[in-house]
Amino acid sequence: MYKSTRVETEISYSDQKPGTSGLRKPVKTVQQVNYTENFLQSLLETVCELEPTNRKLLIGGDGRYYNTTVIPLIVRMAAANGFKELIIGKDGLFSTPACSSYIRLNNCVGGILLTASHNPGGPDGDFGIKYNVANGGPAPDSVTNAIFEKTKTRTFYNIIDPVDIPLNAIGETVLETDQGQVSVRVVDGIECHEQLLGTIFDLPKIKSYLAQNNICITADAMAGVMGPTVHRIFGDVLGVDPSHLIRCTPLPDFGGSHPDPNLVYAAQLVETMKSGRYEFGVAFDGDGDRNMILGKDGFFVSPSDSLAVITANLNCIPYFAGRKFAGVGRSLPTSGAVDQVAKKLGFSLFETPTGWKYFGSLMDADMISLCGEESFGTGSNHIREKDGIWAALAWLSILSTRECSVEEVVKSHWEEYGRHFYSRHDYENLSTEQGAQVMAAVNSFTSPDAAIPQMGDTEVASCVNFSYTDPVTGDRALNQGVVFTSKTGSRVIFRLSGTGSSGATIRIYLEFYSTGGEEGDVQDILNPLVKFALQVSDIRAISGRHAPTVIT
Ligand code: VG1
Ligand code: CO
Numbered sequence: 001m002y003k004s005t006r007v008e009t010e011i012s013y014s015d016q017k018p019g020t021s022g023l024r025k026p027v028k029t030v031q032q033v034n035y036t037e038n039f040l041q042s043l044l045e046t047v048c049e050l051e052p053t054n055r056k057l058l059i060g061g062d063g064r065y066y067n068t069t070v071i072p073l074i075v076r077m078a079a080a081n082g083f084k085e086l087i088i089g090k091d092g093l094f095s096t097p098a099c100s101s102y103i104r105l106n107n108c109v110g111g112i113l114l115t116a117s118h119n120p121g122g123p124d125g126d127f128g129i130k131y132n133v134a135n136g137g138p139a140p141d142s143v144t145n146a147i148f149e150k151t152k153t154r155t156f157y158n159i160i161d162p163v164d165i166p167l168n169a170i171g172e173t174v175l176e177t178d179q180g181q182v183s184v185r186v187v188d189g190i191e192c193h194e195q196l197l198g199t200i201f202d203l204p205k206i207k208s209y210l211a212q213n214n215i216c217i218t219a220d221a222m223a224g225v226m227g228p229t230v231h232r233i234f235g236d237v238l239g240v241d242p243s244h245l246i247r248c249t250p251l252p253d254f255g256g257s258h259p260d261p262n263l264v265y266a267a268q269l270v271e272t273m274k275s276g277r278y279e280f281g282v283a284f285d286g287d288g289d290r291n292m293i294l295g296k297d298g299f300f301v302s303p304s305d306s307l308a309v310i311t312a313n314l315n316c317i318p319y320f321a322g323r324k325f326a327g328v329g330r331s332l333p334t335s336g337a338v339d340q341v342a343k344k345l346g347f348s349l350f351e352t353p354t355g356w357k358y359f360g361s362l363m364d365a366d367m368i369s370l371c372g373e374e375s376f377g378t379g380s381n382h383i384r385e386k387d388g389i390w391a392a393l394a395w396l397s398i399l400s401t402r403e404c405s406v407e408e409v410v411k412s413h414w415e416e417y418g419r420h421f422y423s424r425h426d427y428e429n430l431s432t433e434q435g436a437q438v439m440a441a442v443n444s445f446t447s448p449d450a451a452i453p454q455m456g457d458t459e460v461a462s463c464v465n466f467s468y469t470d471p472v473t474g475d476r477a478l479n480q481g482v483v484f485t486s487k488t489g490s491r492v493i494f495r496l497s498g499t500g501s502s503g504a505t506i507r508i509y510l511e512f513y514s515t516g517g518e519e520g521d522v523q524d525i526l527n528p529l530v531k532f533a534l535q536v537s538d539i540r541a542i543s544g545r546h547a548p549t550v551i552t
Pocket of ligand 1 (some may be wrong): 116118119331377500507
């Protein structure tokens with residue numbers, strides 16, 4: 001019989017406010033006395049208050065360092081707090097899209113995802129705890145705020161005696177506790193997601209297209225959780241030679257890499273693609289929800305364009321054939337490329353704050369079917385998270401239906417809809433004060449009598465601090481970014497990142513729309529916007545930096 005204990009605590013923590021996507025902290029911070037217990041108890045209590053009956057909880061993670069320490073802790077604390085069914089991915093692994101699929105298809109009350117997504121892992125890296133609700137999506141602000149409030153004044157947590165659950169074997173363990181029986185099931189973390197994808201795409205058609213045309217494709221899982229899924233779907237189902245699937249073994253420190261699929265951190269894939277051997281390449285982030293798509297010779301598809309192209313090619317994806325297409329969503333800083341498609345095809349379009357959680361209510365209310373973010377996230381209403389492998393299969397569906405290359409698809413899209421030159425400049429690891437100073441500088445231009453300098457050779461038509469009212473729930477989100485829009489539709493947007501684990505990161509988003517068939521280097525074309533951004537923010541003087549840390 002496992003006995004439950006109420007442990008009184010002396011230290012409480014004031015820094016456990018979840019950000020854009022869960023609580024992310026350095027491992028060293030999370031290892032402080034009762035730090036994790038403080039957050040978990042607050043989370044479990046909040047879930048019990050919001051959902052009085054369902055006690056079936058999923059526990060998943062991206063395989064990063066410290067996950068296998070925290071998983072047994074969650075089991076013990078959930079059991080002591082009245083949860084009855086606990087589902088854990090084998091080896092503790094569950095990609096973020098797979099969690100979303102599992103929660104939805106198995107009627108869980110929600111899931112605790114141990115991931116800091118694209119942040120580096122290992123003893124000196126980051127750890128993350130994220131809660132997803134019953135629709136399979138990230139908890140909305142109302143839930144994370146309720147958790148945060150509890151964390152600040154916590155004085156105890158509940159826990160049962162130590163348990164021994166072998167995470168490497170699929171099967172059920174029934175714990176007899178003084179709270180009653182608790183079933184703990186270790187399941188295959190891939191199966192449910194894989195089956196769902198099989199109903200969305202025509203995988204045999206993609207397979208035969210690749211085989212008949214001798215097309216080589218490659219994927220880089222960046223030592224994140226998506227590796228085993230890549231082997232099953234790309235390898236077993238699509239027949240891709242496993243030697244073309246790289247970094248597909250999940251590692252606790254992602255092999256020392258920064259598991260963020262962009263041109264900087266996925267440089268290995270970029271180099272591989274430049275060899276010209278492959279027609280298509282894709283990289284995924286640590287928890288498998290982000291994707292970067294590359295064509296032959298390293299042709300880069302910007303995530304904003306990816307969303308627009310998929311929207312314009314819905315007929316290539318069987319899932320959308322039998323359904324009413326509701327509309328599309330994009331986060332504020334995602335380029336307006338998809339807006340052009342929505343306008344032409346008569347779809348409604350929603351502009352939301354950054355973070356996938358803002359798409360959930362729109363999908364639940366059937367207002368959008370497809371959505372994306374400039375940060376390499378794309379997905380549909382099949383789940384309530386972005387889905388890296390879904391995006392890859394969406395692209396392969398387009399290529400195999402239209403029988404052309406990635407570059408041809410994108411270039412013909414630009415011809416039809418115009419081109420949004422786009423880039424994001426990140427200034428990482430500034431101090432909190434420096435971040436606040438930059439935001440205050442740009443925010444001063446939102447005042448009606450501010451004199452705003454020219455943006456390149458055009459005038460600025462407006463400068464606003466973006467706020468959002470969820471059309472379904474009425475929830476408000478304020479201060480979501482400062483947006484400068486020029487008379488010709490160019491935009492420069494400033495925001496503070498909400499996923500860093502310390503200090504401040506300023507993101508500057510630059511977008512120039514051209515219908516004139518302009519070609520050339522993206523950074524050169526955006527240069528006048530960069531100059532404008534530096535002028536209005538004074539970021540160089542404030543930060544002492546001469547250049548961004550990362551340009552994507
Ligand atoms: C970043 C991205 C945002 C994304 C979030 C979580 O947030 O900009 O678009 O939804 O990461 O992605 P921020 O606040 O740092 O800009 V993931 O794959 O790290 O869960
Ligand atoms: Co992620």
